[in-house]
Amino acid sequence: MTFEYHVAKNGSDHNEGTKENPFLTINKAATVAVAGDTVIVHGGEYREWVKPKNAGLSEFRRITYQAAENESVVIKGSEQIKDWEQVEGTVWKAVISNEFFGDYNPYTEKIFGDWVVYNPGRHLGDVYLNGKSFYEAETMEELHNPTKKTEVLDHWTKTVVPAHQPEQTQYVWLADVDDKHTTIYANFQDSNPNEELVEINVRKCVFYPEETGINYITVRGFEMAQAATPWTPPTADQPGLIGPHWSKGWIIEDNIIHDSKCSAISIGKEASTGNNFRTKRRDKPGYQYQLESVFLAQKAGWSKEKIGSHIIRNNTIYDCGQNGIVGHLGCVFSEIYNNHIYNIALKREFYGHEIAGIKLHAAIDVQIHDNRIHDCSLGTWLDWQTQGTRVSRNIFYRNNRDLFVEVSSGPYIVDHNILTADYALDNHAQGGAYINNIIRGKMVQRKMLDRSTPYHAPHSTEVTGFAVVYGGDDRFFNNIFVGDEGIENVGTAHFNGYTTSLEEYINTVHREDGDHEQFNNVEQPVYINNNAYFHGAESFERENDRLVAETFNPEIEISEDGNEVYLSITLPDGFENMVGEVHSTDTLERVRIVDADFENPDGSAVIVDTDLLGNVREDKSVLGPLVGLKAGKNRIKVWG
Known part of the structure; x- marks a missing residue:
């Protein structure tokens, strides 16, 4: 038997919680609601830290907290x-x-x-x-x-x-x-x-359980604001204004979330797996403590059966000091989509290396798609163990940087996105596939030979090895690269000198005797073809099929009209004659270090065939994130 509890500003916590006799506080409802129950909160302002006490039992027997239909419900930590x-x-x-x-x-x-x-x-x-x-x-x-x-x-x-x-x-x-x-x-x-x-x-959080393991909770339709959340690095407890606190199967949807001192939504780790030991003890680097946190998490039950698999969708998140969405380890197997994230870390009252609209560590099989991310210090930062991750159909603009992938070995996919920051992409990783994007802005590619990070059995938290980032083992197909005056390193020319097949790489490595040191000396293969380069963007020297118009200025612009967002871009004559194939598991070479294929989270073959607006591509179609791009001036609504 399931129940529907009601909360209203004219209620009392001594009531039965019915619609006629509602509770006064959401926390009272949180003490009695059990699997299958729904808590409906009626209009008004609630100043409390909601701490769910009971867990749902499955996707079909969850506990749902939702704002009453057509009523404005605000929960504040102030x-x-x-x-x-x-x-x-x-x-x-x-x-x-x-x-x-x-x-x-x-x-x-x-x-x-x-x-x-x-x-x-x-x-x-x-x-x-x-x-x-x-x-x-x-x-x-x-x-x-x-x-x-x-x-x-x-x-x-x-x-x-x-x-x-x-x-x-x-x-x-x-x-x-x-x-x-x-x-x-x-x-x-x-x-x-x-x-x-x-x-x-006043309060640390707004909607966050004090205990771990409070699974299968839905939070829907609220405005939540003004929480005194602490700094959330990957080596600490990571409370957010709202979050599951090391649990499984939360759905956070259709909310307005703003003014968290640090992080808005946290799908990260808890304290027992490390809590700022680098800063407190000062005896080892944070990198070492972060390695230890991975193994401590496994002892604490870090697995698909117990942790992660959250859904964060259709939220508006803004005016937060550190992150819009954050999570280390606890974010695994989650889906983040159709969120509007902006004004993150722009006050600059404080600064650290864990700031972004979305900042995830160990984003195993996380799917980040169809989000609008702008006016952030950094749009999205995927750090460590970016494996099975897909960043698809997102719009990035007016960020100081758009996308950063760090010390990861893949496989991960970045497809059908628009990146427009002057500093568009930091690639300090390997094993990525960048397909059908517009990338306008500086690109920085770096090796990371001083930090080995874990990689995993496909679609699992099981650690199978560690590796440094050699650079390369990346795939760039069907992208449009756009340079600009004063912006350098746009395009794929920074891969000049790299090998172009696994066979060539292996043969080159073994020309001389040795073991691991030989792998440090030979550039990994890269797979680069069918890209367009405009306005100073430069191509990889061994790219066979490419469209280069070095002096052509596409005059790319992202503009807003209310909640609608438009892409304006001018493309040269003959643009439609340059087409690229639809890529999939069959066409994307396996990643070398992890020895894994590009796949969907369920292990099925991935097909990268859906453009920014949801249109399905033919076998061959134009470059970039939109199948409707054509020569001449284009103005296309991409959001709203």
């Missing part, structure tokens, strides 16, 4: 603060008892953990004026006299980028905490905080 006292000029203060925060005070908790590179003393707290977040000041002088920073240095790319939105920069806060009180100072400029909605971060 509290409203009303009693502000004017200090001087536009600076006000609120004095709050430390008991108000319980055992977690975000104004004493600093941004902390492995791979944090830059943090000038900033904390997990935040202040919001009518929904807009402030910036944490470093000193009282800055609080009273905030300065506008229009540019900062991106610590990873070493380039100067916009700091944040100038209209927000004068709104700053600073906290002073003693044994009994937390005093929050804030510069509200022309606003009177006692006449406006002012909120502060």
Whole structure:
């Protein structure tokens, strides 16, 4: 027997939870709902950390939490603060008892953990004026006299980028905490905080179980915001504003999620498999602790039977300090699609090497498709064990970087995407297949000979070996590469000197005696054909069939009209005469290190035949992500 529980702002937790006599809090419903039950939350604002207590039992006997149809339900990790006292000029203060925060005070908790590179003393707290977040000041002088920073240095790319939105920069806060009180100072400029909605971060999470193994939960239709989430590197506990906490089979869909201090949706690891030991112990590199976390996770039940297989779809995610979606190990076998992710890590109050719209480690068989990702410090970052992963039909624009694949041995597929950042692709991996993309912007390809990372039996978490990244073993077919003035390294010319078949590679390796050192000295094979190169993009020297128009400028542009997104691109005469075949398991050479084929997650043959808009390709069709591209001017709606 299944039940339908109701939650409403006029309810009571002493009620039965029926529609006529609803509960007051979602957490009350979470204590009684069991497999097969549904919790319907009615309109209003709920300030609580929802901690599901019971698990669903299967895909067909899950526990569903959903907003009532056509009703707006907002769940916040913040509290409203009303009693502000004017200090001087536009600076006000609120004095709050430390008991108000319980055992977690975000104004004493600093941004902390492995791979944090830059943090000038900033904390997990935040202040919001009518929904807009402030910036944490470093000193009282800055609080009273905030300065506008229009540019900062991106610590990873070493380039100067916009700091944040100038209209927000004068709104700053600073906290002073003693044994009994937390005093929050804030510069509200022309606003009177006692006449406006002012909120502060209080809770670590908004919808996140405290226990692991809370499987088969659906969360649907909510707005969730303003959580004091901690920094989430792959070597630590990874709580997000919402997430399954080392469980299986969650569905997170049709939500609006924003203003998480660090990560919005986490499908990552838990604390027992390592929790910032690099930073706390300082005795070994984070790389070593991350290796150990893989084996600790296996002891903790890291397998397809117990972990992962989540679905994250149709969400809007924005204004988060570190990630839109994050996960190490716990993300395996998941599907992430049709999400709109933007404004991630743009405030730059702190910085580290774990920032992106989507940042996943060990994304085994994860399918990332049909997402719109823009205005992020980095669009998508796949780090370690990118195996069986597919990145398909996504739109990347106005990011500082679009896509980064690091220290992985494949097989993975990147197909039918649009990448338009000046810095479009970081390829520090091997074993990839890049098919039918538009790539406009700089491409950086690097070997990684000082870090061996794990690889796995196909479609499994079972570790079968370790390997460094030799560079190469990549496939580039049917792509359109577009350069631009001042942008170098666009195209495939950085593979010049590489072998072009496994047979050639093996023969070259064995011309001289030796063992592992010979494999370091010979460039792995690359498989490159049927690509187009425009406006300064350069081709691989041994590519047989290619379209090169070095001086032709396609004038590529991504534009927005409300929620609709359009691609504009001009293509040269004769473009349609250059066609490429549909690639599949049969045409894509196996990856060398893992000795595995390109396949679907269920082990069936993969066929890369569906374009950005869902159109199925013929045996041969035009290059790029859209079958409708033609010579001359093209303007095509690609989202909305």
